Amino acid sequence: xxxxxxxxFLSITSLSFSQNDYLxxxxxxxxxxxxxxxxxxxxLHSKSPFNTAYLRRLxxxxxxxSQFSEVEKLxxxxxxxxxxxxFLYVYLGYNYERQxxxxxxxxxxxxxxxxxEKTGAYAAIIGRTFKEYNLLDRAVLAYExxxxxxxxxxxxxxxxxxxxEKGAFKKMFGAYIDLIDKKEEYFNLVQQYAxxxxxxxxxxxxxxxxxxxxxxxxxxxxxxxxxxxxxxxFTIQKEYGKALIQEKALYLRNSRSLIxxxxxxxxxxxxxxxAAAKECFDFITQxxxxxxxxxxxxxxxxxxxxxxxxxxxxxxxxxxxxxxxxKARTIRLQVVYAxxxxxxxxxxxxxxxxxxxxxxxxxxxxxxxxxxxxxxxILVFTGKYNKALRYFSQxxxxxxxxxxxxxxxxxxxxxxYFKGDFTWAKTQLKVLKNATSxxxxxxxxxxxxxxxxxxxxxxxxxxxxxxSKATLLEFQNKTQQAIDTLRSISxxxxxxxxxxxxxxxxxxLLIKLGKFxxxxxxLKKVISLNPKGILxxxxxxxxxxxxNNSIKNPEKATEYYQKIIFExxxxxxxxAARKKYRKIRENPFLISKE
Numbered sequence: 001x002x003x004x005x006x007x008x009f010l011s012i013t014s015l016s017f018s019q020n021d022y023l024x025x026x027x028x029x030x031x032x033x034x035x036x037x038x039x040x041x042x043x044l045h046s047k048s049p050f051n052t053a054y055l056r057r058l059x060x061x062x063x064x065x066s067q068f069s070e071v072e073k074l075x076x077x078x079x080x081x082x083x084x085x086x087f088l089y090v091y092l093g094y095n096y097e098r099q100x101x102x103x104x105x106x107x108x109x110x111x112x113x114x115x116x117e118k119t120g121a122y123a124a125i126i127g128r129t130f131k132e133y134n135l136l137d138r139a140v141l142a143y144e145x146x147x148x149x150x151x152x153x154x155x156x157x158x159x160x161x162x163x164x165e166k167g168a169f170k171k172m173f174g175a176y177i178d179l180i181d182k183k184e185e186y187f188n189l190v191q192q193y194a195x196x197x198x199x200x201x202x203x204x205x206x207x208x209x210x211x212x213x214x215x216x217x218x219x220x221x222x223x224x225x226x227x228x229x230x231x232x233x234f235t236i237q238k239e240y241g242k243a244l245i246q247e248k249a250l251y252l253r254n255s256r257s258l259i260x261x262x263x264x265x266x267x268x269x270x271x272x273x274x275a276a277a278k279e280c281f282d283f284i285t286q287x288x289x290x291x292x293x294x295x296x297x298x299x300x301x302x303x304x305x306x307x308x309x310x311x312x313x314x315x316x317x318x319x320x321x322x323x324x325x326x327k328a329r330t331i332r333l334q335v336v337y338a339x340x341x342x343x344x345x346x347x348x349x350x351x352x353x354x355x356x357x358x359x360x361x362x363x364x365x366x367x368x369x370x371x372x373x374x375x376x377x378i379l380v381f382t383g384k385y386n387k388a389l390r391y392f393s394q395x396x397x398x399x400x401x402x403x404x405x406x407x408x409x410x411x412x413x414x415x416x417y418f419k420g421d422f423t424w425a426k427t428q429l430k431v432l433k434n435a436t437s438x439x440x441x442x443x444x445x446x447x448x449x450x451x452x453x454x455x456x457x458x459x460x461x462x463x464x465x466x467x468s469k470a471t472l473l474e475f476q477n478k479t480q481q482a483i484d485t486l487r488s489i490s491x492x493x494x495x496x497x498x499x500x501x502x503x504x505x506x507x508x509l510l511i512k513l514g515k516f517x518x519x520x521x522x523l524k525k526v527i528s529l530n531p532k533g534i535l536x537x538x539x540x541x542x543x544x545x546x547x548n549n550s551i552k553n554p555e556k557a558t559e560y561y562q563k564i565i566f567e568x569x570x571x572x573x574x575x576a577a578r579k580k581y582r583k584i585r586e587n588p589f590l591i592s593k594e
Contacts, residue, residue, distance in 0.1 A: 022054070029057060034064040049078075052087075052125070059091055063098055071095045086115025087125040094133050109138055116145045120153065127158060136162050157193065164197060169209040172197075177217050177229075184225050191232060200575045202237040203582055224250055231260070240268040240276035248283065258284050258293060265300060274304045295324055299333050306340045313340060326354075328361040335374045343477055348378045369395045369404045376411060381476055385419050406432060406440050413447065418472040420465050422451050454498045463493035467502060474509065483509050500526045504535050507542065516550055537571040540564050544577065554584045 025040035038061035044054040062071045075092045078085065093108030109130075116123045123146030130139035140162055143155035156179050163172035176190045197206035211233060218226035227246040234243035247261045265280030277300065284297035298320055305313040317337050324330050334354055341351035355375050362368045372391045379388035392415070395408035413428035425447070432444035454464040466489050473482035486506035490499055507522035523539040523546075530536070544560035547553045561581040564571050571577070 025057060029061065032064075034061050037061050038065060056091075059095070063095065068095055068099050084115070084119050085122065086112050086119070087122050087129050089115065090126060090129040090133070090135075094135075109135070113138065113142055113145055116142060116149060120146050120150050123153070124155070127155060131158075131162060136166055157189070161193065164193075169197065169206050170213065173206075173210045173213040177213055180225055180229075181217065181221060181223070184223075187225060187228070191229075195236075198233065198236055200237060201579050202239065203579065207233065207237065224253060231264070235264060235267060238271060238273070240264060240271075240273050241279065244276065244280055244283070251287075258288055262293075262297065265297075269300055269304065272307075274308055278304050291324070292329065295329060295333065298324075299336060302333060302336055302340075306336070306344060309344075313344070326357065326361075328363055328367075331358050331362060331367050331371065334358040335370055338374050338378070342378050342381055346477070348382050351378055365398055366402075366404065369399055369402075369408070373404070373408060373411065376408075376415075380411075380415055380418065380472075385415055388415055403437050403440070406437060410440050410444055413444070417447060417451065417468050418475070420468060422455060422464065422468075426451055450501065454496075454501070461493075462496060463489045463498040463502070467498055467505075470502070470505065474505075479509050479512060483513075500529050500533055500535055503529075504539065507539075511542070511546065511550070514550075516546055520546060537564055537568040537573060540568070541571075541573040541577065544580070548580065548584070558584050 021040055021044055025037050025044065028034075028037035028040060037057070041054055041058040041061055045051070045058045048054055059071050059074070062068070062074075072092065072095060075088050075095070079088050079092075082088075089108045089112035093105040093112065096102075096108060097105040112126050112130075116126065123142060127139045127142040127146070130136070130142055140159050143159050147153045147155055156175055160172045160175035160179075163169070163175060173194065176186075176194060179186045180190055194210065198204070198210060199207065201207065211230070214226055214229055214233070218230075227250045231243045231246035231250075234240070234246065243264055244261065247264055250256060251258065251261065261280050261283060265277045265284070268274075268277035268280060281297040281300045281304075285294050285301070288294050288297070302313070302316060302320065304310075305316050310316070317333075317340070320333060321330065321337075324333075326334060335358065338351035338354045338358075341347045341354065352375065355371050355378070358371050359368060362371060372395055376388040376391040379385070379391065389412060392408040392412045396405050396412070399405040399408075409428050410432055413425045413432070416422075416425040416428065429444045429448040429451075433441055433448065450467075451464065454462050454467065456462045456464065466485055470482045470485035470489070473479075473485060483506055486502045486509070489502040490506070493499055493502070503522045503526050507519040507526070510516075510519035510522065520543065523543050526533070526535050526539045540560045540563045544557045544564070546557075547560065548557035558581055561577040561584075564573050564577040565581060568574065
């Protein structure tokens with residue numbers, strides 16, 4: 001027994017030393033200290049001659065130090081001992097290629113592929129090694145040879161991936177779709193691989209080819225899975241109406257779950273495509289026989305009515321409460337109604353009464369948290385900050401590490417910011433930068449940067465207090481008062497970092513009021529103040545959108561879309577700008593002829 005323990009200990013210790021040596025060798029290699037790395041990998045290879053990772057690094061170290069003859073000697077010796085190791089011919093061929101000995105290299109590559117005929121055991125290594133050396137055509141040939149010799153071998157994913165690296169999108173997508181055609185279980189895996197090339201831009205080459213390949217396949221071999229893939233593609237491209245057509249076809253064909261249509265509606269809603277979202281939720285309310293499913297769909301229909309300032313929103317809410325009641329199952333609807341009463345109807349007292357009544361029906365701590373979050377918002381709206389902070393703090397304590405607790409912490413930070421307590425706000429925001437919800441994390445980072453970029457230095461006023469006041473007025477829907485406060489900041493804090501932020505926020509509020517010319521003047525001033533500032537691409541995009549959607553001057557809009565496309569390629573607006581620019585330029589009725 002003692003001997004067994006000793007053997008186990010020595011084995012573990014040996015592995016530990018080998019691992020440490022390997023990491024040391026990698027460190028030398030990455031630092032281009034090839035002579036030092038060579039000594040480490042020589043030692044490792046002598047201990048483990050069958051470890052291909054050690055062998056590959058040893059060969060590379062020899063080559064980087066121009067010791068090609070050592071590589072040749074090493075590989076020929078190995079091949080003499082183990083002729084079946086066909087992958088060694090790839091290493092040997094590449095060693096000749098490094099010396100510009102093309103003919104010799106070609107002969108060795110041919111031997112590597114030929115070796116697959118005798119034994120396919122090393123086919124995967126041969127294909128992978130060709131790929132690592134960027135010998136992509138030979139890698140495909142090796143994988144195809146292996147599959148022709150063994151009907152159970154499947155290297156289609158590897159082949160498709162190589163086509164992608166070569167930019168041969170037609171072959172790549174054809175291979176992926178053929179895989180799904182043979183076995184639909186590959187659906188999620190194909191989505192994962194294809195998503196490396198698919199973008200939001202419907203005119204992107206890969207998107208166009210993927211769509212064409214799918215349509216050709218669906219016409220020759222109709223299957224439900226092609227509708228699912230088309231829906232996925234259209235959703236990525238934010239063409240939600242087209243995605244819904246595919247989802248409806250799937251549902252009507254086999255009356256499957258309405259969940260994909262509900263998910264699509266949520267995505268459209270979150271991307272402000274309210275028309276497409278409403279179409280999704282209308283379909284659910286008209287089709288579903290489940291009360292819960294209907295209420296969830298109506299919840300979003302109500303949210304859409306609020307977001308689009310529908311004049312019949314109040315009537316909609318009352319009809320829904322008449323049908324489904326003010327009970328536990330409509331708590332989320334009641335919260336949305338309270339939000340509408342406060343921020344759209346300026347009736348916080350009625351909203352507060354609705355929520356206090358909803359608390360009586362709440363059956364879980366999560367429902368109570370959602371109600372208290374909205375109650376806190378109403379208290380901030382009415383200026384009762386300390387009471388609001390108590391509600392938010394309760395949620396943090398009761399639901400630690402839950403997303404609702406993170407949201408409550410953000411609201412604590414935001415309320416503290418509104419009050420002018422910037423130090424406490426920053427403390428809360430630092431914690432939230434790693435929140436599980438990306439949206440909360442992004443909002444936290446944005447507010448944190450607003451505070452840190454504009455804090456007073458040496459007690460000299462910076463305008464941050466006035467800016468936070470303007471943000472509070474915006475939150476309270478006192479838009480004109482917010483605009484006036486921001487105008488005061490831009491007048492009294494010229495040349496300070498807060499000036500361009502105040503001008504930009506003021507422009508956004510002016511757009512909300514339909515004062516487009518004033519907004520344009522502000523946005524142009526932001527650009528001229530700091531041509532390399534962080535708000536420049538935001539300003540160009542706002543200008544483009546204003547001219548395109550509100551002023552209806554698409555030709556002028558193209559000027560600003562172009563600014564983003566050619567001068568701000570790293571902008572988050574780049575894809576959208578490129579797509580909208582193309583749409584305008586390709587429509588002869590939108591622009592005057594040059």
